Amino acid sequence: MAVPYFRLDLDESEIEAVVKVLRSGWLTTGPECAAFEREFAEAMGGGVHAIAVNSNTSGMHLALEAAGIGPGDEVIVPDLTFTATAEVARYLGAEVVFADVLPDTLCIDPQEVVRSITPRTKAIVPVHFGGLGANLEELQAIAAQHGLVIIEDAAHSFPATAGGKTIGRHGTFATVFSFYANKTITTGEGGMIVTADDSVAQRCRTMRLHGIDRDAFRRFQGDSAGWRYDIVAPGFKYNLTDIAAALGRTQLARALDMRARRAESAAAYRKGLAGLPIELPPDAADGDMHAWHLFPIRLTLDAPIKRQDLETALNTAGIGYSVHYTPLHRMSYWHGRYGLGDNRFPVATSYFERCLSLPLFSAMRPDEVEEVITVIRNAFS
Numbered sequence: 001m002a003v004p005y006f007r008l009d010l011d012e013s014e015i016e017a018v019v020k021v022l023r024s025g026w027l028t029t030g031p032e033c034a035a036f037e038r039e040f041a042e043a044m045g046g047g048v049h050a051i052a053v054n055s056n057t058s059g060m061h062l063a064l065e066a067a068g069i070g071p072g073d074e075v076i077v078p079d080l081t082f083t084a085t086a087e088v089a090r091y092l093g094a095e096v097v098f099a100d101v102l103p104d105t106l107c108i109d110p111q112e113v114v115r116s117i118t119p120r121t122k123a124i125v126p127v128h129f130g131g132l133g134a135n136l137e138e139l140q141a142i143a144a145q146h147g148l149v150i151i152e153d154a155a156h157s158f159p160a161t162a163g164g165k166t167i168g169r170h171g172t173f174a175t176v177f178s179f180y181a182n183k184t185i186t187t188g189e190g191g192m193i194v195t196a197d198d199s200v201a202q203r204c205r206t207m208r209l210h211g212i213d214r215d216a217f218r219r220f221q222g223d224s225a226g227w228r229y230d231i232v233a234p235g236f237k238y239n240l241t242d243i244a245a246a247l248g249r250t251q252l253a254r255a256l257d258m259r260a261r262r263a264e265s266a267a268a269y270r271k272g273l274a275g276l277p278i279e280l281p282p283d284a285a286d287g288d289m290h291a292w293h294l295f296p297i298r299l300t301l302d303a304p305i306k307r308q309d310l311e312t313a314l315n316t317a318g319i320g321y322s323v324h325y326t327p328l329h330r331m332s333y334w335h336g337r338y339g340l341g342d343n344r345f346p347v348a349t350s351y352f353e354r355c356l357s358l359p360l361f362s363a364m365r366p367d368e369v370e371e372v373i374t375v376i377r378n379a380f381s
């Protein structure tokens, strides 16, 4: 039985919601986006701003811009992440400083962050790897001591908690979620910036739409001076459509249920793969909630087979898998710019050479999980 790496989890409620927008006469940012933002802020527990954007990447760009990051500044980013986490600093002319990750959580290593700080450092951008919360308390203490801001790349981590608090309400400068097609909830393409700071929210809202001083929807609301607006900066075109927001609202309503199903699959993997020479991803600390976006496994150093052997077994059985991630210091652009070697990132490099991400998605059936477990177990026998 073939098992895909990912399958969408969409039902009639999503299809109806999107069709309703198509019939409504309003496609771009409007009432659905406003409602999505309101409901997302509520899902965070309230008391925060939620600003819908057309991707996590654009949201991260806006957050770094709102932090005033520019040429000459340095931004500390984990080596083991998707390039979007780092590239947004370059959009603004800032330099990226890569830091190694912790061997257990694969989130940025706070001690490596401390070692990476220079007088030019402005921000730390942790990633909640795979949906497991990074060590925010420790990072916040470091940031406070050195006058840095934290912008969380929460692309993997909705819904999740860390240190007993929902990811998105730790009081960092901003937290940015992704609703890309294969993320934990999706709008096709989309993202959300969450911040408790009024002025950060204001700047992100303005820069999300050309630097206009108010939203297009309000502009077309028909007050007699509706054409009046000011341009306060050369902003971007990063707003979300109402079509996408309608999809997001229905996914949001199902988010905890979808997470519970991923958690069930993760628990089945952890049970079924126990005892093999594989390190399994840790669950969240007691009382915390893992989003379970990824299920990354890693062969132990003394495992009798190599990652390539696992790949062959999975390929033969028609089971999808991925690798998260090739460390950024090895990518041509980043290597060309900073010229950093594997020796600077022993944890990320060693992890990368032995890791595989197994299928994990809310629409996954128990028999599909069992099939993956069987194929992996057989690869060792």
Ligand SMILES: *Cc1c(COP(=O)(O)O)cnc(C)c1O
Pocket: 054, 055, 056, 057, 058, 081, 082, 084, 085, 127, 153, 155, 156, 177, 178, 179, 180, 190, 191
């Ligand atoms: C998916 C992803 C992004 C980018 O999200 P988009 O919404 O596609 O822009 C950024 N960071 C990480 C860690 C991701 O996995």
